[in-house]
Amino acid sequence: MSDLPAALEIVGKRWALLIVEKLLEGPQRYGDLQRDLGVPTNMLATRLRELEAAGVLRRLPLRHNTRAYALTDRGLALGDAITALARWGSDKS
Amino acid sequence: MSDLPAALEIVGKRWALLIVEKLLEGPQRYGDLQRDLGVPTNMLATRLRELEAAGVLRRLPLRHNTRAYALTDRGLALGDAITALARWGSDKS
DNA sequence: ACGCGGCACTTGTATTTTGCAAGTGTGACG
DNA sequence: CGTCACACTTGCAAAATACAAGTGCCGCGT
Numbered sequence: 001m002s003d004l005p006a007a008l009e010i011v012g013k014r015w016a017l018l019i020v021e022k023l024l025e026g027p028q029r030y031g032d033l034q035r036d037l038g039v040p041t042n043m044l045a046t047r048l049r050e051l052e053a054a055g056v057l058r059r060l061p062l063r064h065n066t067r068a069y070a071l072t073d074r075g076l077a078l079g080d081a082i083t084a085l086a087r088w089g090s091d092k093s
Numbered sequence: 094m095s096d097l098p099a100a101l102e103i104v105g106k107r108w109a110l111l112i113v114e115k116l117l118e119g120p121q122r123y124g125d126l127q128r129d130l131g132v133p134t135n136m137l138a139t140r141l142r143e144l145e146a147a148g149v150l151r152r153l154p155l156r157h158n159t160r161a162y163a164l165t166d167r168g169l170a171l172g173d174a175i176t177a178l179a180r181w182g183s184d185k186s
Numbered sequence: 187a188c189g190c191g192g193c194a195c196t197t198g199t200a201t202t203t204t205g206c207a208a209g210t211g212t213g214a215c216g
Numbered sequence: 217c218g219t220c221a222c223a224c225t226t227g228c229a230a231a232a233t234a235c236a237a238g239t240g241c242c243g244c245g246t
Contacts, residue, residue, distance in 0.1 A: 004114050004175060007182025014105070014233070021097050030194050040234050045195060064242050065193055077184065081177035082097060088174050089100025107204070123223050133205050138224055157213050158222055 010054045011078065015039045015047050020056065020075060021082050027060060027070035051075075103147045104171065108132045108140050113149065113168060114175050120153060120163035144168070 011017050018037050022028055028036075034044055048069060051057050056075040060068040071078075104110050111130050115121055121129075127137055141162060144150050149168040153161040164171075 001183055002176065002179030003182040004111060004179040005182070007178045008110060010182075011178075012105075012107070012110070017101060017105070018097060031192085034194095041195070042197085042235090043233065046233095063193095065195095065240085067194080077181055081174060081181050083095065084174035084177045085100045085104075086095030086097040088170055089096040089098070089103075090094055091170065124221090127223095134224070135206090135226085136204065139204095156222095158211085158224095160223080 007081075010051075010056065013047070013050075015043055016051065017078075017082060017085070019044070019047055019051065020071065020078050021086070023057060023069060023071045023075065024079055024082065027068040029062075029066065029068050033069070100174075103144075103149065106140070106143075108136055109144065110171075110175060110178070112137070112140055112144065113164065113171050114179070116150060116162060116164045116168065117172055117175065120161040122155075122159065122161050126162070 011020065015037065018039070019033060022033060022036060030044065030048075033039065034041055037044075039047075048057070052059065054074075055072055056078070057069050057071050060070055062068055104113065108130065111132070112126060115126060115129060123137065123141075126132065127134055130137075132140075141150070145152065147167075148165055149171070150162050150164050153163050155161055
């Protein structure tokens with residue numbers, strides 16, 4: 001019983017999948033995501049909160065006011081879907 | 094070289110993937126999509142235009158003012174990505 | 187001790203997207 | 217000739233997103 005609406009509820013909003021794709025490379029800091037993706041800062045903050053609440057990623061405190069965002073197991077499980085979508089996007093057939 | 098942004102440009106907007114998922118069951122008429130998905134009618138019209146322009150689906154004239162929407166090969170190729178996402182959405186692990 | 191700078195955000199406001207309700211055009215059918 | 221189903225369009229309100237600027241925190245150099 002597949003539930004596409006449930007998936008889109010979490011990762012269907014703008015920037016969400018791009019954030020997760022970037023995190024597949026490894027934990028990233030806020031500024032890294034912002035610069036590499038070009039996402040507006042308030043949207044990034046909002047999405048990170050939502051994705052954390054959904055159990056897709058978690059905050060890792062590094063130093064005083066520095067932390068990293070890393071995928072949980074549930075977040076890593078998005079890898080398949082992301083590569084499938086990315087492959088489709090690059091196929092010009 | 095995978096291009097997730099390119100994919101999201103086409104199918105990342107609201108309702109787009111849900112429309113494609115429904116069309117995977119076979120060609121559907123406008124009213125069918127509207128009733129089964131609960132999508133607002135102006136959004137449905139807009140998405141269908143965009144998806145047709147992107148080569149994801151095509152219009153099949155049936156009778157006078159009745160037509161069906163069917164996936165192209167490029168649209169069918171989204172099946173993998175959709176099932177991957179849907180599986181992720183149903184997995185509560 | 188004090189100011190500076192980087193980091194992770196927030197806040198305010200404009201712009202774009204989405205949603206809702208109602209209306210339009212077309213041709214078949216009685 | 218009127219009615220109906222179908223596939224939309226149009227006008228307007230609400231929500232999401234973008235842009236620009238500001239805030240709080242602490243470590244570091246002077």
